[in-house]
Amino acid sequence: MTERTHLSRRRLLTAAGTAGAAGLAVGTTTGALAHSAATDDPGPALTTLGSTAVPFHGDHQPGITTPMQAHGHLAAFDLVPGADRRAAAALLRRWSTLAAELMAGGRPETDTGVSHDAGPASLSVTFGFGHSFFDATGLTTARPAALEPLPAFSADELDPARSNGDLWIQIGADDALVAFHALRTLQRAAAETAAVRWQMTGFNRSPGATARPMTARNLMGQVDGTNNPRPEDDDFEARVFVPANGEPAWMARGSYAVVRRIRMLLDDWENRSLDEQERVIGRRKSDGAPLTGGEETTPVDLAATHPDGTGVIAANAHVRVTAPESNGGAAMLRRPFSYSDGFRDDGAPDAGLLFIAWQADPLRGFVPVQRKLDRGDALSEFIRHEASALFAVPGGAREGEYVGQALLEG
C-alpha cells in the first residue's frame, strides 16, 4: 500500500466532505498529517477519520492544540516502591517509543492486535509529571514552582484516590478501539515501574455528527469553548506554553495541565427553564450567542443593560465571571472530554466534564479564574468538582529522544 493511494482517496473525501469528518480532521492548525496505516495488504482504504496521523515529535507534545478527538482516556500512574529516576527514565523512553509508533499507525512488537488493520485515527498521547513524581525520584530541586498544589476551593468535593498522581497520560483518538489499545499498551509497558492510580474515560462529538463542527456541546447542552484562545491569536503561545527560554529549562515549550473531574447535577439543571439556564450562563443555549446579541463568536457586551438599568449579563453569569477582562487577562486553553459513567444510587447520572485546561502558568491561568468562579458563579450550584490534578507537561520530544529526557537526564 503506497502513501499515495491514501492521499488520493483522502483528497477525494476532503473535497466531497469539507464540512464534516474530512474538514475536522484535516483542516487543523497543528499540521496533522495523513499517514498510511500498517496493514498487511492493501484491502479497502481507510477514510480520513482512520488514516489521519498526528505527529508525535515536535516543539510541543500532541494533544494540546490537536483538534479534540471523539474518545479520550486519562490515566494517572504512581511509581511502584523502589522505582527510581533511572527506572522512570526507562519508562518514559518506552512510553515515548510506543506513542510515536502507535500514533504513526505502526504496530509494536508483541502487540495485542486490538487496533490491527485500523488506522491511527488521530491518536495522540501526552505525558505529564505530577508534584509527587519529584519526591519519588529525588528530583525535588528540578520541580517547577508552577507545580505547587492548587489552592483549595470552597466548592471542592475532591476524592484523593482519583486526584493527582506521579505520572499522567492523556490519550485521544477518533476510534474507541484505537484509544483502548493505546491505553492498554502503555499500561503494559509500565509494568514493574508504575501502576495505575486512577483512570477516566471521556468523549466528544464524532467528526461529521454535527452540522456545527466549530463548537462543542457539553452534557448540560451548552455550547462550551467559544472563548478559548486560538492558535492564531498573538498571545496564544505565551499563554499556553512555557517559553523556549523559560524556567525550569526542562519545561521549555511545555505546558501545565489542570485536570478536574466536574460532575454535573443534571437533575437540578434540567429542572430549570431555558430562560433560567441561559441567565446562569449568559449565552443562548441554541447557538451559544451572548444574551447581548449576535452570534456565537460575537463578543459579550458585559456593560449592556436592560431598560430598567439591570445588566443583561447577570453579575454572577458564568460568561462574566470567566471573561478574561474579569480576570486580569488570565486565559487558558480548555480541551475537555465529556464523561458518562452510568448512574448513582439515587438515580442521578454520574456524568459531566473531564475538564482539562492548558496554560503556561496555572497561577495566571486556572487559579485566578477558579477563585472567581468559587466566589460567585451562578453555574457552581449545578456542578461538583470531584477530582483534581496538576501536571507538568514537557515540550515535545525530538526524533530519537523521549518526553522528559531533559528532566530525567538533566
Add this chain to the structure above:
Amino acid sequence: MTERTHLSRRRLLTAAGTAGAAGLAVGTTTGALAHSAATDDPGPALTTLGSTAVPFHGDHQPGITTPMQAHGHLAAFDLVPGADRRAAAALLRRWSTLAAELMAGGRPETDTGVSHDAGPASLSVTFGFGHSFFDATGLTTARPAALEPLPAFSADELDPARSNGDLWIQIGADDALVAFHALRTLQRAAAETAAVRWQMTGFNRSPGATARPMTARNLMGQVDGTNNPRPEDDDFEARVFVPANGEPAWMARGSYAVVRRIRMLLDDWENRSLDEQERVIGRRKSDGAPLTGGEETTPVDLAATHPDGTGVIAANAHVRVTAPESNGGAAMLRRPFSYSDGFRDDGAPDAGLLFIAWQADPLRGFVPVQRKLDRGDALSEFIRHEASALFAVPGGAREGEYVGQALLEG
C-alpha cells in the same frame, strides 16, 4: 434545509468513500434512510455519519439487523412499587414516541439540548421485557415460555445487581453525545414509573477507522462475528425472529435478546503466544482466517488433520465448539459492543464484551451453544460471565403504535 440537499451530499460521499464511513452507514440491509437533521438553519451540512437515520417503525425493532454503531448503552429498568400494567403501557408509549422522534433527528419538547444541531447519527433504540416484568404487571399468562430463566452455567460468576430487570433499552449511535442524550431522555421519561437497575456502556469501531469494515475486532484482538447468520441467508428470518404467526401472538416478528457481560482476563490472554492464542480460537489473529486455510469467510474444515493425525482445529477450539454443525444447527445473531470500565484493584482491565445475541428461541440459539462452551471451550479460561439477562423484544411498532402495545393492551 431540504432532504434533497442531504441526499445529494450523501450520494457524493457514498461514491467517494464506499469503503469507509459512507459504505458502513448506507450500504445496509435494513434500509436505513438518510434524514435531514432538525437544525434551526442550514449551516454546514452533516456528513453521512451524522445524517443517517434508522427507521423506528417497521416489522422488526431497530438495533437487531441495524449495522453495529460505534457507541452503545444498555440499561435495565425495574418498575417502581405500585406501577401497574396501565403505567407500564403509558411508559412504553412515551418511550416509543421519544425513540421515533430522536431516531428521525427531531427534538422532543423540553429537550436538554445535548444533541442539538447534531444529526441522528444512526441512532437506534430497542425495547425489551424481562421475566419479572410479567409478575410486576400481572401479565404472567402472557409470558412466553422462551423467557424462562437461562440455565446456570458452571463458569458463571453472575452479579444479580447487574443481571435481568423488568425492562430493557438498547441504544446505539455513531456519536457519543447522541447516544448519551437518548439514554438520558428515556431515563427522564421513566420517572415515577421505572428506575434504572443497571446500565452498561460499550463501543465498536468508528465508521472509517478500519480498512476492513466487514469484521469487528474484540478487545482480545480477535476478529469476531465471522460466522454470524447473514440477512441474505435463507433461514435468517427463521433463526432470528419469531414468525408472524408465532406464539405468543404479541411476540410476532419479535426476537429474544441474551445479554451477557463477559469480562476478558487480558493479563492471562496477552501472556500467551500468538500460536497459543490462535489454537484457542482456531483462527488466525491477523485476518480471522481459519487455521485450515483460506481467508476470513472460508468455511472452517473441522475434519482437517496434521500429518501426524491430530486435528488442525483442536477439539476444544472456540470455532469448533461454536460451529453450527457442532450444535445441531443452532445459530444466533451476535451483535455485541466492547466495554472498558477502567481498571480493577489488582491492575487488571475491567474490560471485555457486552455480548448480545438475537434469536427466535433462546433454547435453540444461545443455550445449546453456551452449554457446549461451558463444558469444553478453550477460550473459557480467559473470560468470565459477570452478568446475564434475557429479554423478549416484540416486533416493531407501526406508525401511531408503541412497542409492546399488543401485550399491554392485548
